[in-house]
Amino acid sequence: MAKPSTSAAPRLSKKDYEARAAVLREKLVQLQVRLKEAPFKILLIVAGVEGAGTGDLLNTLGSWLDPRGVETFSFRDPSDEERERPFLWRFWRSLPTNGRIGIYAGSWYTETLRAALHEPPAQQDLSPEFERIRHFEKLHADDGTLIIKVWLNLSKTAQGRRLRALSSDESTAWRVSPDHWQYHRHYARLSRLAISIHRATHRPHAPWTILDAEDDRARDLDTASLLIARFQAHLRKHGRPLKTKAPSAATRRSLRPAGLKRLQSLPLDQQLSAADYEAKREKWLGKLNQAVRTASAAKRSIVFAFEGWDAAGKGGAIRRLTSAIDVRDYRVIPVAKPTDEEKAHHYLWRFWRNIPRAGLTAIFDRSWYGRVLVERLEGFARDDEWKRAYAEINDFEQQLTARGIIVVKFWLHIGRDEQLRRFRAREETTYKRHKINDEDWRNRRKWDAYEVAVGDMLALTDTTTAPWHLIPANNKRHARLQILKTACKQIETALA
Amino acid sequence: MAKPSTSAAPRLSKKDYEARAAVLREKLVQLQVRLKEAPFKILLIVAGVEGAGTGDLLNTLGSWLDPRGVETFSFRDPSDEERERPFLWRFWRSLPTNGRIGIYAGSWYTETLRAALHEPPAQQDLSPEFERIRHFEKLHADDGTLIIKVWLNLSKTAQGRRLRALSSDESTAWRVSPDHWQYHRHYARLSRLAISIHRATHRPHAPWTILDAEDDRARDLDTASLLIARFQAHLRKHGRPLKTKAPSAATRRSLRPAGLKRLQSLPLDQQLSAADYEAKREKWLGKLNQAVRTASAAKRSIVFAFEGWDAAGKGGAIRRLTSAIDVRDYRVIPVAKPTDEEKAHHYLWRFWRNIPRAGLTAIFDRSWYGRVLVERLEGFARDDEWKRAYAEINDFEQQLTARGIIVVKFWLHIGRDEQLRRFRAREETTYKRHKINDEDWRNRRKWDAYEVAVGDMLALTDTTTAPWHLIPANNKRHARLQILKTACKQIETALA
Missing domain, CATH: 3.40.50.300 (P-loop containing nucleotide triphosphate hydrolases)
Known part of the structure; x- marks a missing residue:
């Protein structure tokens, strides 16, 4: 010019x-x-x-x-x-x-x-x-x-x-x-x-x-x-991706054994009869409905993260939860393998994209914690990457809560035997067979290593503003009711 | 439940x-x-x-x-x-x-x-x-x-x-x-x-x-x-894509010969000396700056669509235009082959996505008219698809103008000889060589067919609210100045 x-x-x-x-x-x-x-x-x-x-x-x-x-x-x-x-x-x-x-x-x-x-x-x-x-x-x-x-x-x-x-x-x-x-x-x-x-x-x-x-x-x-x-x-x-093909030995060693202990000491044998569940469920759905509407009126958003073992009942629990929320007020975001576009971004990008508008609720069916679970154990993230991720995730959640967003995180915990029972049941039902595949069986064989990773996650990302809620889930009814109760309490506390 | x-x-x-x-x-x-x-x-x-x-x-x-x-x-x-x-x-x-x-x-x-x-x-x-x-x-x-x-x-x-x-x-x-x-x-x-x-x-x-x-x-x-x-x-x-591999004979037949006549009768030999251009340019940039700011203050958006022959000077003209606009107020959207994500959508999707917010300007370097130009002639769109597209495009632009968005469309026209001269010049300059490839030469061999398609486009999508502006572009200075003037007038008229 x-x-x-x-x-x-x-x-x-x-x-x-x-x-x-x-x-x-x-x-x-x-x-x-x-x-x-x-x-x-x-x-x-x-x-x-x-x-x-x-x-x-x-x-x-x-x-x-x-x-x-x-x-x-x-x-x-x-x-x-x-x-x-x-x-x-x-x-x-x-x-x-x-x-x-x-x-x-x-x-x-x-x-x-x-x-x-x-x-x-x-x-x-x-x-x-x-x-x-x-x-x-x-x-x-x-x-x-x-x-x-x-x-x-x-x-x-x-x-x-x-x-x-x-x-x-x-x-x-x-x-x-x-x-x-x-x-x-x-x-x-x-x-x-x-x-x-x-x-x-x-x-x-x-x-x-x-x-x-x-x-x-x-x-x-x-x-x-x-x-x-x-x-x-x-x-x-x-210039070249540094990804290692095989996960290192470090992925299987606990960084913070306290988390693993917390996980393993969770009692799993609670029971809740169908009649008890029926009697209490609508009451808690009603409370949750009220809590979510109060949050929404105050322009406070809610982000749920559901994690748990394969077949622990995440999907079912989410559907019980959403049955209490106006369909215009929530979105369920299923998190599977990243798409090509998502792979060409930072791993947190696809979660940032899905942060809800003020007053709305986002429910993540699996979440950013994949970084320190499956990505850690399958070698999709290098040691330095997944080790760094705990702090990155805490920072991410801190940005959400600082903006007034209520973060509620669940780990649905079942026993190894219970998982086996559910896997077999899935295989026996024609329309559920697609829900179970070789990968699920492979993950199951790595149960011990996953337990270590879950333990580290619990120990390293259990923050005051976004704490972990461990849900014993061998009994589905008990788990669902506890999730409803916990969600209510978390939201009410955040609004108080 | x-x-x-x-x-x-x-x-x-x-x-x-x-x-x-x-x-x-x-x-x-x-x-x-x-x-x-x-x-x-x-x-x-x-x-x-x-x-x-x-x-x-x-x-x-x-x-x-x-x-x-x-x-x-x-x-x-x-x-x-x-x-x-x-x-x-x-x-x-x-x-x-x-x-x-x-x-x-x-x-x-x-x-x-x-x-x-x-x-x-x-x-x-x-x-x-x-x-x-x-x-x-x-x-x-x-x-x-x-x-x-x-x-x-x-x-x-x-x-x-x-x-x-x-x-x-x-x-x-x-x-x-x-x-x-x-x-x-x-x-x-x-x-x-x-x-x-x-x-x-x-x-x-x-x-x-x-x-x-x-x-x-x-x-x-x-x-x-x-x-x-x-x-x-x-x-x-x-179940199966219906795409034909070879474009049909119909792609080369004019639907509305009046457009072709209009195109061919455009005089291309206008001249503008460097001195004249220098003397007038800043004045028109100033006027354009004022027009765009007035539109912006009135929360009116502007959408420019630049079409024209390969090497007609679209990029250069766009850069002259943007030199008058605050960098925070415009975005240039280069339109190339659709990405995989774009292909999995309607062809207008990627243009809908890029409609600017109120008061901002979007400049499309090539546009939705690709549907009735390259897609028509290369067989990427079937006959029924590109024939339908004229009405779809008119409806799209009508939705923009009805919402108060100012739509300014340019066709930059050069002669066949002038294009050849520019192609050769590009090939001779190391850093411009990437701008010319086999496809450009292939398109050039189809000049007559493209002329027919351009003619149809001009005849069938020249609407009152979003008219076409034909710019003789053999002389780059003349073309650039005329684009500035036309842009000013279109915006001023829309605001009047």
């Missing part, structure tokens, strides 16, 4: 620019070809001083990159669907799949920056925001994502010169808005804020690169060079 | 119920296995008299079907993201992919039914709603979708009996809300409304089936039987 030159320093000549651009463009094309097959994505975050030319840079990158592999994001005020979920939800929903580039003209940094324009930073404690951002970036970097953060810098003098030059020419004056001048006036304060953001969120896996944007041509070339250099380094380290 | 019997008629015995259920469940399992591979989806819409047991029916179906192939939908009040788009947007975004079942406990009928509870139907003219619903269902039925609409009926006497029985038992009284009684009082009016809905939307491809819901067991069995019977009949007709 041949806009009036606003630079005092000598601008890169057009000829030099074009020669260097030609080289970089070819490399960018090669980058995209290789990225397409790579097991990771690139997030390129562009932020910076007002007037440094984010929009122009995006346009240049748009012409250099193959648009089919790129998505560009920017964010206006959040919609109500976004405001009703945790802060990071709108960013989770925007993430590209592996093999693609997401360019963020606005990002998880934008709101902090914008808010600071109107409020002196001294009055704000930004540490929770920074903490949240660090977690988010770490989570994705750990997953292999290449995070590139560019800060376009412009000195106060250069900014003023650019704004004046644009304003003085009638045909370009529209490029300068009152906001620009306000940013100019508060240059020093915003600079200090930028420095504190950089310090707080500059990490080896997600470093900031500060680029001088005074020369628009150099700015575009430098950004492209950075993208290429970071990609090449990343490819050497993360 | 053993709720108090509320039926006067003899209820199906538990034994008979279980025997019949066992047979149906096995068939449902088989259905899902076959559906998984079928090139269509099933939409099962359940509506009916209040108290007829939609929720219980859903729970039963949930226990009979494999949950991994089913999604259940219901709808509360629309969110702002939904309200900002055409009425049907929220239903488009909910559709399952081919091979799956979507069960709609709430649907495109719900709002009409709910509104009527509070307003006597005499005061409403429902014909536009009915028309919209008929179009929507026809569109998907034409695409192969199996649409099953069930109306659960209950006589006023049976409804009253059920409500009284539930209310009189302390443990079940919670199942009856004040709304239920209101529905009961207005039974006659709602019945008349139901009849008018059935009449207006009962079509061979989307018929209503009215089921008596007095006996809850029979209700569940009848619904499952209906699902199985309709599926088997549908499978015989639509």
